[in-house]
Amino acid sequence: MEAQTTTGKFVVPIGPQHPALKEPGHFEFTVDGEIVTGASVRLGFVHRGIEKGAEARNWVQNMYMVERVCGICSHVHATAYALGVEQLAGVTAPPRAQAIRELVAELERVHSHMLWLGVAAHEGGFDTLFMYSWRDRETVMDLLEAICGNRVHYSVNLLGGVKYDIDDKLADQLRKGVDFLEGRCEHYMKVVTTDETFVGRTKNVGKMSKEEAYELGSVGPTARASGVDRDIRIDAPYVSYEQFPVKLITDDAGDLQARFVVRIKELYESFRLIREILDHMPEGELTVKVPRRIPAGEAISRVEAPRGELLYFLKSNGTDIPDRVKIRTPSLCNWSSVVNYAVGHKLADMPMLLAGIDPCFSCNDRSVTIHRGGNVQNDWSWEQLRQYGIAYYR
Amino acid sequence: MDSVWTKTLNQVKTWARINSPWAIHFNSGSCNGCDIEILATLTPRYDVERFGIKLQGSPRHADVLICTGPVTRQAKNRLLRIYEQMPDPKFVIAVGSCGLSGGAFQGCYNITGNINEVIPVDVYVPGCPPRPEAIIYGVAQLLAKLQAPAPAVKEG
Structure with missing residues (x-):
């Protein structure tokens, strides 16, 4: 890592190993004194080739790989994939399975938002809040572990249903945990909106207007904090979101504080939803049979991940191995908004602004675009691409 | 042959090293699952700082590299x-x-396969992802290994 002066500009390179974020990503900030005048991001350090790898595994094996696209939102990836495959196979999971999918998705949202709250506070130098929120997050980790036996990759989904049932004892445990967390969230809401130091670092920082959010294609809480009413759970209800609807939460401020407020309000909404599902859990089977060979066709499934819209495109050629799996993740959609609103702020605000979109690098690194100035050829034949790949990795 | 002086100095060095290993964390392409569990070991419930282990930002200040992921080519x-x-x-x-x-990414085109192929590894912590307790146990195994020249794990 070295700073350099070229054409009178001072560039501060950060990463890929850096103390702020736990994942590798490379940033370059052009600064004029303390003020950032330009920002760029380089991704791809976590590119593992999952989409290509999915073409070498069968439909059932892929379930476990797509779960490992991201460790924070593994359940939504599996849900999106399972919904797509079920759509192709022409089956629907039973209502009880759908409700359990929604329940785990909401618990995952709670875990993800609390994790983010801590990390974002840590970026702002507020380590007390980091420790508090991570201590309380262990409650929801315990609940998830009680449901499925694992803390991070829940593996709740199957093609055509879910693996784990919720009995009365577990439901009581879930209710108790949720009650405790709701009480703690009131404290966080108070800190985020009234703590003077915290408000000083977040209010009117990184403002993004509604128009900009539309233009830059922001998704999830980042967009909702700018007043964009975009939520897949409401726009295109999947699993049992029609039966247990969620209330849309938006904020018009569009600054960093609004992103905190929106996420904490979403936590309340998740708690309400979890209780409602537990009280009105539909009876019935947990799985339906899904054929091993999936009929030929194409399917698109969308779900709302904790970070925004997640899209899966699946193509089957009638065998037990998918023809194509395309994943579009929310973090990648939000990068352009960070690069945009970072300009004009102090360098010291950067970690918090970056954390503001809840970046998830392992979700990001789905694709690599090669763009090397000069004679850029946009259309490559398969043979050219193959030769390029061989030369690149030699 | 070691003089008394070097012997004592080495003893002091080992003592100091075992009492406060500073660690650095690098994600070489993992899914985040292990990273959040490593972070969880620092937070109040697991709290590795009570063993003197501290996560450090710079590799130049670190004794232990905690590495996750299948090592992507990038x-x-x-x-x-x-x-x-x-x-x-x-x-x-x-x-x-x-x-x-x-692990789950075996056979993907952009991964080296395992960390051992790139840098020598002292302790392996299995699990997808390992629980925070397992990570702490792994660190404790490393410390035990530093202390004694004999195998760190007792049989039985």
Whole structure:
């Protein structure tokens, strides 16, 4: 890592190993004194080739790989994939399975938002809040572990249903945990909106207007904090979101504080939803049979991940191995908004602004675009691409 | 033959090293699962700081490299560079199944396969992801290994 002066500009390179974020990503900030005048991001350090790898595994094996696209939102990836495959196979999971999918998705949202709250506070130098929120997050980790036996990759989904049932004892445990967390969230809401130091670092920082959010294609809480009413759970209800609807939460401020407020309000909404599902859990089977060979066709499934819209495109050629799996993740959609609103702020605000979109690098690194100035050829034949790949990795 | 002076100095060095190993964490392409569990070990419930273990930002201040992920081709050189920047003696803990064998990503075109192929590894912590307790146990194994020249794990 070295700073350099070229054409009178001072560039501060950060990463890929850096103390702020736990994942590798490379940033370059052009600064004029303390003020950032330009920002760029380089991704791809976590590119593992999952989409290509999915073409070498069968439909059932892929379930476990797509779960490992991201460790924070593994359940939504599996849900999106399972919904797509079920759509192709022409089956629907039973209502009880759908409700359990929604329940785990909401618990995952709670875990993800609390994790983010801590990390974002840590970026702002507020380590007390980091420790508090991570201590309380262990409650929801315990609940998830009680449901499925694992803390991070829940593996709740199957093609055509879910693996784990919720009995009365577990439901009581879930209710108790949720009650405790709701009480703690009131404290966080108070800190985020009234703590003077915290408000000083977040209010009117990184403002993004509604128009900009539309233009830059922001998704999830980042967009909702700018007043964009975009939520897949409401726009295109999947699993049992029609039966247990969620209330849309938006904020018009569009600054960093609004992103905190929106996420904490979403936590309340998740708690309400979890209780409602537990009280009105539909009876019935947990799985339906899904054929091993999936009929030929194409399917698109969308779900709302904790970070925004997640899209899966699946193509089957009638065998037990998918023809194509395309994943579009929310973090990648939000990068352009960070690069945009970072300009004009102090360098010291950067970690918090970056954390503001809840970046998830392992979700990001789905694709690599090669763009090397000069004679850029946009259309490559398969043979050219193959030769390029061989030369690149030699 | 070691003089009394070097012998004592080495004893003091080992003592100091065992009492406060500073660690650095690098994600070489894992899914985040291991990383959030490593972070969880620092937070109040698990709290590794009570063993004197501290997560450090710079490789130049670290004794232990806690590495996760199947080492993507993009991250390989960075991992090597971080390892080379660490002062001697240095130790590596590989966390997670994919760092051990490629795990769920085995056969993907952009991964090296495991951390051992890039840098020497002292302790392996299996699991996808390993629980925070397992990560702490892995670190404790490393410390035991430093203390005694004999095998760290007792049979039975």
